[in-house]
Amino acid sequence: MSTERYNAGEAEPKWQRVWEERGIFAAPNEDPRPRYYVLEMFPYPSGRIHMGHVRNYTMGDVVARYKRARGMNVLHPMGWDAFGMPAENAAMANKVHPKTWTYDNIATMKGQLKSMGLSLDWARELATCDPAYYKHQQAMFLDFLQAGLVERKVSKVNWDPVDQTVLANEQVIDGRGWRSGALVERRKLSQWFLKITDFADELLDGLGDLDRWPEKVRLMQENWIGKSRGMKFRFRLAEPRPGMESFEVFTTRPDTIFGSSFAALSPDHPIALALAETRPEVAAFIAECKRGGTTAAELETAEKMGFDTGLEVVHPLDPDWRLPVYIANFVLMDYGAGAIFGVPGHDQRDFEFAAKYGLPIRRVVAAGPEDAGKPIAGEAESGDGVLVNSRFLDGMDVESAKAAVIARGEAEGWGAGTIAWRLRDWGVSRQRYWGTPIPIVHCGACGAVPVAKEALPVVLPEDVAFELPGNPLDRHPTWKHVPCPRCGADALRETDTLDTFVDSSWYFIRFASQPADRPFDRAIASQWLPVDQYIGGVEHAILHLLYARFWTRALRRLGRLDIAEPFAGLFTQGMVTHETYRSLDGRWLSPEEVEVGAAGPVETATGSAVETGRIEKMSKSKKNVVDSDVIVDQYGADATRWFLLSDSPPERDLEWSEGGIEGAWRFVQRLWRMAAQGGGGDGQDQPLERRLHRTIAAVTANIESLAFNKAIANLYELATVIEKAAPSASRSAAVETMLRLVAPMAPHVAEEAWAALGKNGLIARAPWPEADPALLVEDEVTIAIQVNGKLRDTVKAAKGAAREDLEAMAVENENVRRILAGAAPKKVIVVPDRLVNVVA
RNA sequence: GCCCCUGUGGCGGAAUUGGUAGACGCGCUCGACUCAAAAUCGAGUUCCGCAAGGAGUGCCCGUUCGACUCGGGCCAGGGGCACCA
Numbered sequence: 001m002s003t004e005r006y007n008a009g010e011a012e013p014k015w016q017r018v019w020e021e022r023g024i025f026a027a028p029n030e031d032p033r034p035r036y037y038v039l040e041m042f043p044y045p046s047g048r049i050h051m052g053h054v055r056n057y058t059m060g061d062v063v064a065r066y067k068r069a070r071g072m073n074v075l076h077p078m079g080w081d082a083f084g085m086p087a088e089n090a091a092m093a094n095k096v097h098p099k100t101w102t103y104d105n106i107a108t109m110k111g112q113l114k115s116m117g118l119s120l121d122w123a124r125e126l127a128t129c130d131p132a133y134y135k136h137q138q139a140m141f142l143d144f145l146q147a148g149l150v151e152r153k154v155s156k157v158n159w160d161p162v163d164q165t166v167l168a169n170e171q172v173i174d175g176r177g178w179r180s181g182a183l184v185e186r187r188k189l190s191q192w193f194l195k196i197t198d199f200a201d202e203l204l205d206g207l208g209d210l211d212r213w214p215e216k217v218r219l220m221q222e223n224w225i226g227k228s229r230g231m232k233f234r235f236r237l238a239e240p241r242p243g244m245e246s247f248e249v250f251t252t253r254p255d256t257i258f259g260s261s262f263a264a265l266s267p268d269h270p271i272a273l274a275l276a277e278t279r280p281e282v283a284a285f286i287a288e289c290k291r292g293g294t295t296a297a298e299l300e301t302a303e304k305m306g307f308d309t310g311l312e313v314v315h316p317l318d319p320d321w322r323l324p325v326y327i328a329n330f331v332l333m334d335y336g337a338g339a340i341f342g343v344p345g346h347d348q349r350d351f352e353f354a355a356k357y358g359l360p361i362r363r364v365v366a367a368g369p370e371d372a373g374k375p376i377a378g379e380a381e382s383g384d385g386v387l388v389n390s391r392f393l394d395g396m397d398v399e400s401a402k403a404a405v406i407a408r409g410e411a412e413g414w415g416a417g418t419i420a421w422r423l424r425d426w427g428v429s430r431q432r433y434w435g436t437p438i439p440i441v442h443c444g445a446c447g448a449v450p451v452a453k454e455a456l457p458v459v460l461p462e463d464v465a466f467e468l469p470g471n472p473l474d475r476h477p478t479w480k481h482v483p484c485p486r487c488g489a490d491a492l493r494e495t496d497t498l499d500t501f502v503d504s505s506w507y508f509i510r511f512a513s514q515p516a517d518r519p520f521d522r523a524i525a526s527q528w529l530p531v532d533q534y535i536g537g538v539e540h541a542i543l544h545l546l547y548a549r550f551w552t553r554a555l556r557r558l559g560r561l562d563i564a565e566p567f568a569g570l571f572t573q574g575m576v577t578h579e580t581y582r583s584l585d586g587r588w589l590s591p592e593e594v595e596v597g598a599a600g601p602v603e604t605a606t607g608s609a610v611e612t613g614r615i616e617k618m619s620k621s622k623k624n625v626v627d628s629d630v631i632v633d634q635y636g637a638d639a640t641r642w643f644l645l646s647d648s649p650p651e652r653d654l655e656w657s658e659g660g661i662e663g664a665w666r667f668v669q670r671l672w673r674m675a676a677q678g679g680g681g682d683g684q685d686q687p688l689e690r691r692l693h694r695t696i697a698a699v700t701a702n703i704e705s706l707a708f709n710k711a712i713a714n715l716y717e718l719a720t721v722i723e724k725a726a727p728s729a730s731r732s733a734a735v736e737t738m739l740r741l742v743a744p745m746a747p748h749v750a751e752e753a754w755a756a757l758g759k760n761g762l763i764a765r766a767p768w769p770e771a772d773p774a775l776l777v778e779d780e781v782t783i784a785i786q787v788n789g790k791l792r793d794t795v796k797a798a799k800g801a802a803r804e805d806l807e808a809m810a811v812e813n814e815n816v817r818r819i820l821a822g823a824a825p826k827k828v829i830v831v832p833d834r835l836v837n838v839v840a
Numbered sequence: 841g842c843c844c845c846u847g848u849g850g851c852g853g854a855a856u857u858g859g860u861a862g863a864c865g866c867g868c869u870c871g872a873c874u875c876a877a878a879a880u881c882g883a884g885u886u887c888c889g890c891a892a893g894g895a896g897u898g899c900c901c902g903u904u905c906g907a908c909u910c911g912g913g914c915c916a917g918g919g920g921c922a923c924c925a
Contacts, residue, residue: 005879219844220920228924251925264925304923330923340925348841349923422924541920646865647852655852659866666879667865673880713854713864720864784860789906791860829905835859839905 006672008636011752016117018751024764025064025119027075029513029524036072037528038063039508041536041544042079045105045127046086049112051576051618051656052537054628055644058745059573059708060535061118062645065744066703068119069768075528077511078113078120080106082129083435083500091434091466098434099462102129112629116637117747119764124511128503133510134436135457136519137502140555142439142450144194147558151193152448155427159187164470165431180469186290191429192438192496196550200225200421202564203549212569214651217541224542226422228252231406232337233415235263235313238322246313247271250336250420254409255401256343258390259364261354263313263341264306264326268333275309275327282307282327289329304353305329316414317391328353336420344380351380364390365398426547428499433464433472435497443484443491452485458493471495504544505551508534508566519560526562531569538572545570571706574653575617576644578624582611588623615655626656638746639665645708645745667716668749671742674722675735675753681727688725691718692734693775699741700771708745715742737769784835785810787819803830810836 019025040060043053057078064076080102087098094101106127113120126133144150158167162180166189177184196203204225207218230252237245249263265272267289276283285307306326315321323341330349331340344354344361354361361376365385372388387393393401409415429438437458439451451458461479464472473479473495484491506519512528513520548566555561581589583603593603594610603610618625631640643664648654695718702711718738725731736757743750743763754763778799783806785793792815797806807828810816816838827839 216844216919223843223921226921226924230925249925253925328923330925332924335924337925342925347925349925352923420924422921538919649853652846652853657852657866660852663865669879709852710854710864716864782860786860786906789859789904794860827905829859831859835906837859837905 006669006749006752008638008668008748009633012115012117012637012748015748015751016114018762019117019119019764020122022762024762025074025076025121026123027073027077027121029527031073033071033073035075035528036064036067036533037075037512037531038067038533039075039077039511039531039535041534041540042081042504042507043109044081044084044086045102045109047105047108049109049628051626051628051644053113054116054640055576055650055654056535056537056573057113057116057118058641058644059571059650059706060533061116061120061641062703062708062744063533063535063706064119065747065764066768068764069740069744069766071767074119075124075512076118076120077124078118078122079124079126079507079511080109080128081500081504081507082106082127083134083497083503085432085434087434088432088466095466097462099129102127102434115629115632116641119747124514126507126510126514128436128500128507129434131457131459132516133507134503136510137436137498137506138439138451138456138458139453140506140519141498141502142453143558143560144554145450147554149195149198149554151195151425152190153193153425154188155191155193156186157189157191159185159189161185162469166429189429191427192440193425193427194502194550194554196426196547197421197423199550199553200227200423202553203423203546206549206553206565210565210568210570213567214538214570214572217538217545217570217572220541221546224423224546228420228422230254230336230418230420231402231409231415232418233316233409235316235323235325235339235341237325238312238314244271244274247339248337249339249341250418251341252420253343253346253398253402254405254415255387255390255393255396255398256346256364257315257317257341257405258393259343259345259362260315260323260341261344261360261362262324262326262350262357263339264328264331264353265309266331266333266338267327267329269327269331269338271311272309272327282309285327289327304349304356306353306357308357316409316412324359326353326357334424335422345376346380346382348380348382351376362389364388364393369395426499426501426550428502429496430499431471431474431495432497433460433466435500436503437473438494438496438498440494441482441485441491442494443487443489445489446484446486446491448494449484449486449491455485460497473497501543501547502551505547506555508548509552509555509561522560522562529561529563530565531567533569533571534567535571535573537575541572571650573650574648576656577615577653578618578626578656579612579615580622580624584609584611588621590623591626615653617653618656631661635661635665636668636748638749639668642667642712642746646712647709649709650706667719668746670719670723671738671746671749672753674719675739675757681729681731683728683730685725685728685730688721688728688730688734690775690778691721692730692737693771696737696741696769696771697776700768703744712745739763740766740769781833783809783833785813785816786835786837787816788840789837792816792819797833799833801832803832806830806832806836810838 038060040056064074068074082102087102090096090101091098160167160177160180160182162182163177167177167184176182204227207221210218230250231254232248232250234246234248267286272286276286289305306328309325309327311325312322313325315323342350342353344350344359345363346365363376364387366372366374366388367385369386369388384398387396387401393404396404406417437460439456439458441449441451443449461476464476466472480493480495482491482493508531509520509525513524515521552566553564556564581594583589589603589610602608616622616624639661643661646664647660695714698714699711722731722734722738739750739753740763747764750763780796781799782794783797784791785795793813795809807830811825820840825838825840829837
């Protein structure tokens, strides 16, 4: 075997070909081995693979290769989240068809992924923009519709009047469309909604079983679902009129009912709208409320505004007590009942409102009965306490008072305990071209009619123009004109397409099973699912992961799938970051444009000083992107993979560094040299074997817990020990085992060295090494000798040495005696096999 | 405003249940090999101190024989939600 340098450029494509030709990464549906499904969030084909992708897929690949070595039938697929806005933007900017753009990107990125040596089952590849994929999505949409899980509702959207399209909140910047710069209007549009709120309880409860999800993600979902226990009750108008007798309010603080000093309606509340019809000043106020933007920052600074309607309602617990009814801009129509009762003393918003409009601020909760007269000053008090100034509630604690008011409301029939959710139904209509067509036809006579299942897919037309703003589907001369599926009259296709989050809500099921005639086979899909290990960015912690959970549960409710949760294990990996550089006049500079001199970094071209900016996520605009192709060319896929796994814990951000990738490259070479030197020699090397088996155990445990950085540290240590060991049979065996341990992370060099050692078969198919428990037990341990908890010496002792012997050894220790200076120790603490602490 | 996470050398980070802080990597210093360089190998590298020794895991307090680890109070950085009644 040659001891020349390992040539990754030659070896890597060679082994990738071998793996592919032998089809060793295929996951047969029929196979006696236990199954394991590892999945990384599939990429959007934006153009090129970036380091974040590589890090993500490398982690998944380590798991896949490791589980395969453990004898499992591993499903590790890859596909493309291929619908979305960037393709349309590219179409507008470069006059290239979204389909061409998307498939070109897929070809490029697939080549890049292949050069990483990922152990993927490419036979299961899918792209969501393929009619063979989205036709099943259309079918499921119709199934959901039939099952009552789809609804058409009017909702408010951000409308860009220039681009003639709906914008997501993130696309509205300072109240203007991000592309057109036009002032965004809040329009009402009929849109399709999926009734995710039907599953609010299930989705919340289900989180409790997801013990292999990050606590943080479960918490974020819990907050997003936002379950609040409270009470709904009805306010009667003091002077009822036809159609305007009463309205409902929701509160989480029924205990404060005697602290109420007003009621407030949302500007969208039916009563507010009814008043606006006859009273121009009401209409004007409602219009005023709507003018403000919808962004978080604007809402935060928005002042409380109210309009006194002149109406009054009767307090439910006192027929003689009347409260004014306002319309208030801070009351949301789609939460609770769209109306509230205001308790200024104990709610900060109500406090601000009351202060502005001169309404009474009453205390009904206090630290104790003696504080009943203490005024509420400065801000509302939302804390716990004892009820005061509250008639029959006086003296109760907050919880008892809540229960008492609810009980009374239920007994007297004016109110009841209830639950409010923050979660809203999922609006899936998008006024865009590059998405799944919604399979509906609007007929003047029949209304919204589903397309017949046999007529699916509703295929996107390809002859579309992007020169004009708006939805090309809507402008297409013929596409939308179809007969009504029900009555045959002239009708119009739905021209909205589905939110791309729908596409990614079930792709993991389609990976598991892909029959041509239906979305998936129930039995096969239910065998593979749930995904054992899902890996992706934390930016999907809420939307994608919640939608996928909903879709899975909806399928189960429809009897299509046997599982409730799609992802049994979830891991959210950190970003890949890099330093940023800026010239003094504010231009971003790429690392290649900067060189570090004695006086700090300077711009190579001009020699002027450069400001080193924050370490940030790699992005084109900040010019801090390191291209994976360039790195793989220079260092090879193994070194790239190794570095991405080594430097930081996988859940944290990883800073890309030249030094880091160099170090990884050195290790690959070192590994090759170690194998090239071979073992030679006979005989046993007990210490080396012990060390080897300790490493096997440690690496195994660390890969199991996805602590790749620690597994790599274990391997570095082992490498040093092997290099220093004299030739022996043990050493030869250690080198081979080392290669097997390294193989999931650096598969090519492991394969090349394995072959060079003359081993039969592929290391990619070799079983995982087992640690021999007998070799994990040390017969000699190091005992720390402490005085008052401070380390004074360490001594070797036989494992399992008696307490008395250890104590005697410590007390007689020279350093200990010097510190004690003849005094007797007060106490001696002995922790067997660990330490002795002499308390002076 | 509410909820959550993080804080350890020059840097990334290790430290079963509280039990020898700084593994491993990067960087740096010195040395070997070389005419020289690259590559490689060896030694060192928390801080103060020549040393003995002392200090040290964001800060303060506490529990303990013993605290990076547990409790209380702060500070800093980051993330999520956001007029959710």
